[in-house]
Amino acid sequence: MPDNLGPPSWNTAERRPHQSGQAKGMKHGNPVAVNVEWMVDTGAELSVVTNSVESNFDLTPVGGSASGTTGGGGIIIKSGMEVEFEVFDPSGNKVSITSNLDVGVKPNNAGSEILGVDQIDHAGAIIEWDPGTLAGRLRQP
Structure with missing residues (x-):
């Protein structure tokens, strides 16, 4: 089966898995899509984006917060963004997954855009790295 995870474009020696995808949503009533490199993080219960990605969208705080090990400060949980990434189905075909689960938003631009286990589980996928x-x-068994 082919691969859909690898090092990020900015550091080909990085040992953590990444995948190019998109964040999608609305800004002032208009659809917006932003290209991102998701770091696949099995230790993250919640997918998280940096402030610079979030600023492209009109997101709504949902009354929750989280703390991360990177990126400093508090993470505010918001709705209104779709996370898009790719998995392989059981036959080995590429499938684009779009999920509208809530995301965390970092107060700054430190660290990576995080694809957490919430999104991976929602897609029914497993990680091989x-x-x-x-x-x-990322594949569906």
Whole structure:
């Protein structure tokens, strides 16, 4: 099966899995799509975006907050953004997943855009990653 995870474009030696995708939503009533490189983080219960990504959308706070190990400060949980990423279905075909689960928003631009286990579970996917070869996949069993 081919791979859909690898190192980020800005550091080809990075050992954590990344995948190009999009954040989608609305700004002033108009649809917006922003290209992002999601860092796939199995330790993150919630997907999180930086302030610069969030500023492209009109998001609504949902009354929750979280704290992260990177990115400093408090993370505010908001709705109104769709997260898009790719998985392979059981036959090995590429499937684009779009999820409208709430996301956390960092108060700054530190760290990566995080694809957390909430989105991966929502897609019914599993993660396969080899940090030695810097290759892997998100796939549905």
